[in-house]
Amino acid sequence: MSKNNIKNRGIAKIASNFSAQHLLINQRLIHDLIDLAEIKPKDTVLDIGAGTGAITFPLAARAANVTAIESDPAFAGKLLNKLNEATNIRVKQVDFLQYSLPKGPFTVVANIPYSITTPILRKLLDYPTVMLERAVLIVEKGAAQRFTVNSVTDPRILKWRMWYDIKLVRSVPPHHFSPPPRVESAVLTIRKKKKFTVPPHHHLRFMALAEHGLQYPQFPFYAALTDVFRSPQITKLVRMLRIDRNQPICSLTEQQWGELFLAMVQHVEPWRWPRISKKYIRKK
Numbered sequence: 183m184s185k186n187n188i189k190n191r192g193i194a195k196i197a198s199n200f201s202a203q204h205l206l207i208n209q210r211l212i213h214d215l216i217d218l219a220e221i222k223p224k225d226t227v228l229d230i231g232a233g234t235g236a237i238t239f240p241l242a243a244r245a246a247n248v249t250a251i252e253s254d255p256a257f258a259g260k261l262l263n264k265l266n267e268a269t270n271i272r273v274k275q276v277d278f279l280q281y282s283l284p285k286g287p288f289t290v291v292a293n294i295p296y297s298i299t300t301p302i303l304r305k306l307l308d309y310p311t312v313m314l315e316r317a318v319l320i321v322e323k324g325a326a327q328r329f330t331v332n333s334v335t336d337p338r339i340l341k342w343r344m345w346y347d348i349k350l351v352r353s354v355p356p357h358h359f360s361p362p363p364r365v366e367s368a369v370l371t372i373r374k375k376k377k378f379t380v381p382p383h384h385h386l387r388f389m390a391l392a393e394h395g396l397q398y399p400q401f402p403f404y405a406a407l408t409d410v411f412r413s414p415q416i417t418k419l420v421r422m423l424r425i426d427r428n429q430p431i432c433s434l435t436e437q438q439w440g441e442l443f444l445a446m447v448q449h450v451e452p453w454r455w456p457r458i459s460k461k462y463i464r465k466k
């Protein structure tokens with residue numbers, strides 16, 4: 183490859199990286215995000231993908247402390263230069279996926295990089311022992327719709343929704359960013375539930391049941407779970423959950439999934455429980 187080609191490729195890469203950095207320019211929207219997060223003066227808040235601080239600085243005026251996480255050294259440098267008197271902002275130039283989350287309760291307000299939406303949410307929501315209280319995020323609208331759909335077919339999303347209320351609050355048009363993205367965006371709120379049906383320490387076992395049950399999301403309830411529950415147990419469950427035995431398994435609500443899980447751990451012999459996949463066991 184010629185030197186010029188290598189150089190051009192480099193420039194194209196920088197340009198495409200740069201175009202992924204759609205900075206928020208609508209002040210009203212930024213304040214709405216902070217209001218939605220109900221930030222209190224004692225709160226610890228993370229801004230994931232802080233850019234040049236469009237959200238970081240107004241957040242710092244309301245919270246006890248803000249950590250601005252930004253992987254791009256140029257943006258992180260700009261943020262550091264802008265700190266001045268703001269003593270409650272810490273800038274971390276790091277890939278968020280490698281960042282150690284706070285040990286105490288925290289909130290997130292962020293316009294995140296869309297290309298890593300699912301890895302970010304996995305880091306925040308996969309382990310309900312993580313101390314996340316609330317998050318208000320700008321994400322691609324299609325992703326927001328997937329996370330909030332009525333009939334959940336993705337076991338991981340179902341699992342997140344067992345411990346967190348996830349809502350698509352509203353759409354955000356492209357002209358609220360510079361440069362405008364090609365896709366529609368949305369405001370997503372995530373809030374830890376006040377009461378859990380399934381205790382958080384069961385999260386891996388719950389995931390195993392959800393993966394097993396949702397292998398074929400349109401399967402009728404009774405057929406999707408015959409390997410786990412015996413036929414008389416299925417009949418009792420249908421009555422208990424007030425469902426039709428033929429309704430698709432993906433149409434169950436989170437509450438019904440919770441009751442189903444508790445029935446499994448209380449009444450089914452452990453050798454019939456779906457196995458926990460090794461890929462979900464976090465290495466220490």
Ligand SMILES: C[S@@+](CC[C@H](N)C(=O)[O-])C[C@H]1O[C@@H](n2cnc3c(N)ncnc32)[C@H](O)[C@@H]1O
Nearest residue numbers: 204205206231232233236253254277278293295
């Ligand atoms: C959509 S921009 C948002 C910038 C700023 N928050 C705003 O709203 O104006 C996303 C930001 O995330 C940063 N970013 C991309 N990948 C990241 C990662 N893995 N960890 C931390 N920051 C990342 C980008 O450099 C960019 O500044």
